[in-house]
Amino acid sequence: MSDALWQIELDAAPDTLALFEAALEPFCVSLSSHELTESLWRLQAVCIEPPGRAAAAVAVAIAAAAAGVAAPEVRIGRLETRDWVREGLLSLPVISVAGFYVRGSHLPPPRTPETIDLLVDAGLAFGTGHHPTTWGCLYAIDRITRQRRFTNALDMGCGSGVLALALAAKELRPVTAADNDPIAVRTTRDNARINGLSPLIRTLVAGSFDHRGLRGRGPYDLIVANILAKPLCGLAPGLVSSLTADGVVVLSGLLARSEREVLAAYRAQGLRLAWRIARQGWHTLVLRRSSPLRRTGAESP
Numbered sequence: 001m002s003d004a005l006w007q008i009e010l011d012a013a014p015d016t017l018a019l020f021e022a023a024l025e026p027f028c029v030s031l032s033s034h035e036l037t038e039s040l041w042r043l044q045a046v047c048i049e050p051p052g053r054a055a056a057a058v059a060v061a062i063a064a065a066a067a068g069v070a071a072p073e074v075r076i077g078r079l080e081t082r083d084w085v086r087e088g089l090l091s092l093p094v095i096s097v098a099g100f101y102v103r104g105s106h107l108p109p110p111r112t113p114e115t116i117d118l119l120v121d122a123g124l125a126f127g128t129g130h131h132p133t134t135w136g137c138l139y140a141i142d143r144i145t146r147q148r149r150f151t152n153a154l155d156m157g158c159g160s161g162v163l164a165l166a167l168a169a170k171e172l173r174p175v176t177a178a179d180n181d182p183i184a185v186r187t188t189r190d191n192a193r194i195n196g197l198s199p200l201i202r203t204l205v206a207g208s209f210d211h212r213g214l215r216g217r218g219p220y221d222l223i224v225a226n227i228l229a230k231p232l233c234g235l236a237p238g239l240v241s242s243l244t245a246d247g248v249v250v251l252s253g254l255l256a257r258s259e260r261e262v263l264a265a266y267r268a269q270g271l272r273l274a275w276r277i278a279r280q281g282w283h284t285l286v287l288r289r290s291s292p293l294r295r296t297g298a299e300s301p
């Protein structure tokens with residue numbers, strides 16, 4: 001097998017993306033889409049085998065016909081050599097996604113010094129990094145932290161703490177990690193110590209935003225919550241009221257079929273979808289406020 005990865009890319013209206021994603025899913029190992037303009041989104045599918053140009057074009061044309069739109073241009077190319085993707089996709093049990101290298105303590109460290117090495121022994125908690133939802137969150141964290149700095153992030157539903165560790169290691173700022181399961185919180189604390197990140201990770205047992213300690217540490221400029229669809233919907237009002245005016249939310253743990261329900265709950269609180277990552281039927285959503293809120297004295301800088 002060669003070392004290259006391939007990418008299929010197309011631009012389409014946001015309400016047609018689900019059809020194009022379904023069309024490209026058989027060709028690829030991950031899909032992500034992001035906004036170019038309000039009416040035009042870019043869909044990128046990463047493939048480990050060279051995709052057949054004709055077959056991909058036919059699949060896209062069929063999806064376009066189903067959507068009642070003209071078929072978009074399908075661009076296929078080799079992806080820039082990104083060892084992180086290749087390693088992450090091909091070599092379990094290490095998870096290498098974006099700049100993060102997540103491994104159990106029995107595995108050797110990465111050979112690339114610029115990679116952020118995270119030792120994560122999940123124990124009884126969820127979050128070795130292998131699940132597509134954790135993968136999607138790590139991918140999203142890498143992308144959004146390239147765009148701006150975050151000073152007060154929250155990992156809600158921290159499990160093993162893998163996302164809090166990634167955020168703390170990347171931003172070198174304090175991160176709050178909360179879970180309603182005390183075992184998860186203890187595991188996160190252990191993993192923070194093992195990775196030398198204890199000074200940056202503040203843990204607490206909390207199952208909702210009514211929790212005084214959780215509210216007291218807010219508002220947060222980045223909230224990552226990899227929980228299931230139903231609890232995510234229930235958390236929506238509290239979560240959004242704990243978000244700064246320019247805050248960003250990453251939601252995961254939802255299957256494709258639940259996206260509409262989760263989005264509706266967060267749209268009702270004034271957020272909009274900025275982009276999505278689809279992997280093995282699981283969606284990770286990045287949301288921002290639909291219209292900027294006026295800053296109040298309570299907002300963090």
Ligand SMILES: C[S@@+](CC[C@H](N)C(=O)[O-])C[C@H]1O[C@@H](n2cnc3c(N)ncnc32)[C@H](O)[C@@H]1O
Pocket residue numbers: 125126127128129133134137155156157158159160161162163178179180181184206207208226227228231253
């Ligand atoms: C899918 S795991 C995610 C773990 C880790 N963040 C990751 O991305 O791999 C979901 C975690 O959310 C926790 N959880 C579920 N409902 C919750 C709630 N209402 N509040 C806080 N944590 C919750 C579970 O205990 C579990 O540890």
